[in-house]
Amino acid sequence: xxxxxxxxxxxxxxxxxxxxxxxxxxxxxxxxxxxxxxxxxxxxxxxxxxxxxxxxxxxxxxxxxxxxxxxxxxxxxxxxxxxxxxxxxxxxxxxxxxxxxxxxxxxxxxxxxxxxxxxxxxxxxxxxxxxxxxxxxxxxxxxxxxxxxxxxxxxxxxxxxxxxxxxxxxxxxxxxxxxxxxxxxxxxxxxxxxxxxxxxxxxxxxxxxxxxxxxxxxxxxxxxxxxx
Amino acid sequence: xxxxxxxxxxxxxxxxxxxxxxxxxxxxxxxxxxxxxxxxxxxxxxxxxxxxxxxxxxxxxxxxxxxxxxxxxxxxxxxxxxxxxxxxxxxxxxxxxxxxxxxxxxxxxxxxxxxxxxxxxxxxxxxxxxxxxxxxxxxxxxxxxxxxxxxxxxxxxxxxxxxxxxxxxxxxxxxxxxxxxxxxxxxxxxxxxxxxxxxxxxxxxxxxxxxxxxxxxxxxxxxxxxxxxxxxxxxxxxxxxxxxxxxxxxxxxxxx
Numbered sequence: 261x262x263x264x265x266x267x268x269x270x271x272x273x274x275x276x277x278x279x280x281x282x283x284x285x286x287x288x289x290x291x292x293x294x295x296x297x298x299x300x301x302x303x304x305x306x307x308x309x310x311x312x313x314x315x316x317x318x319x320x321x322x323x324x325x326x327x328x329x330x331x332x333x334x335x336x337x338x339x340x341x342x343x344x345x346x347x348x349x350x351x352x353x354x355x356x357x358x359x360x361x362x363x364x365x366x367x368x369x370x371x372x373x374x375x376x377x378x379x380x381x382x383x384x385x386x387x388x389x390x391x392x393x394x395x396x397x398x399x400x401x402x403x404x405x406x407x408x409x410x411x412x413x414x415x416x417x418x419x420x421x422x423x424x425x426x427x428x429x430x431x432x433x434x435x436x437x438x439x440x441x442x443x444x445x446x447x448x449x450x451x452x453x454x455x456x457x458x459x460x461x462x463x464x465x466x467x468x469x470x471x472x473x474x475x476x477x478x479x480x481x482x483x484x485x486x487x488x
Numbered sequence: 489x490x491x492x493x494x495x496x497x498x499x500x501x502x503x504x505x506x507x508x509x510x511x512x513x514x515x516x517x518x519x520x521x522x523x524x525x526x527x528x529x530x531x532x533x534x535x536x537x538x539x540x541x542x543x544x545x546x547x548x549x550x551x552x553x554x555x556x557x558x559x560x561x562x563x564x565x566x567x568x569x570x571x572x573x574x575x576x577x578x579x580x581x582x583x584x585x586x587x588x589x590x591x592x593x594x595x596x597x598x599x600x601x602x603x604x605x606x607x608x609x610x611x612x613x614x615x616x617x618x619x620x621x622x623x624x625x626x627x628x629x630x631x632x633x634x635x636x637x638x639x640x641x642x643x644x645x646x647x648x649x650x651x652x653x654x655x656x657x658x659x660x661x662x663x664x665x666x667x668x669x670x671x672x673x674x675x676x677x678x679x680x681x682x683x684x685x686x687x688x689x690x691x692x693x694x695x696x697x698x699x700x701x702x703x704x705x706x707x708x709x710x711x712x713x714x715x716x717x718x719x720x721x722x723x724x725x726x727x728x729x730x731x732x733x734x735x736x737x738x739x740x741x742x743x744x
Binding site for chain 1: 677678728736
């Protein structure tokens, strides 16, 4: 298994609001093997994105284990998680967060540079992805902070697929894309599966979901049981 | 892997008042750690105690030296510590004036550090100074100008060049972007990120600006009243803060 969650729970404690404890997830158990794409389903607010953030190490799991390629993200040291994120685990979030002033081409090439790919080669790969995703070439040397929402989303996807991560988390990668770009993204996902990536995705678009997902997990099943 | 810096139980007191206390952490090669907290939380005291500017009252600051492996820098001799601070260590001050010699030319400011480690070839020193001015985006034509003729952002970039020219392995930074306007800040952050990656630097950055650490730091240490209240991966601490004080800090940031 590439990704394996066992009895993971998550709650938020709001110390400055009367120490309210908000349980959001209980006993989440899930596993994904290489080459498989699992779609997370459930209503808005059911905890799909939360689950992804727990896997990425962005949210701290309260209990349970979150194994990704043999590393328990729930307990690992920051540098172990950073190595995992650099070499193994990719994440395409809903929002692009970049350093101002860095050109789109370099934003996309960065994950490749982080694993030691030579600059020219990294930029070539980045350029080909940006072209596939219909980002006009005149924008490549501009910072994506000035791009439209849809363009930023596509830059974000290009960045997520620049390096061949063995595990990928995709948070609504096809949202706000037109039919042609959606087809390109679905093609990238199928390509990643074919090379053996384990993928967890959130797709609101029914046809996209049916096309790439091998099975579904309803996160409502991980909702904490309300105290009676 | 041996940590580059091992900090064990460091404390600094000002009389009965706590400057900082019970601070322990390991910093590995290539790691960038941010220290955040409000004014008076002890973060600058800690940084100065680690960098040898203030003698800590307790604890060990063990640095993995090139020649002799891990050595406690608190108990090492003054000349040894001075040598370390000219070679493997660098310190970027908040106010560039504190880190630069204002009456010496830009080229001289960079060259001075090279000469301190034994470089004597004038042409070689000047060529390196010119190269570094370029790397921090200052025109080579300004090499003979004094830093007093530079803007605040340029002075800060010159200070960085002066510090990095000897290829240090550990850089201490005290509010490196403080006092600069946001466009200059963005440029400096971008520059620092590039240098950290290219040179494989380890760095400890003190700041109260959470946006700065999000972009630069791999991990965070949050301080309050001289003590560490929370540590962890930067985005985890900022997105899912566990301690009440960190939650307050994160929720107090104004959105733009």
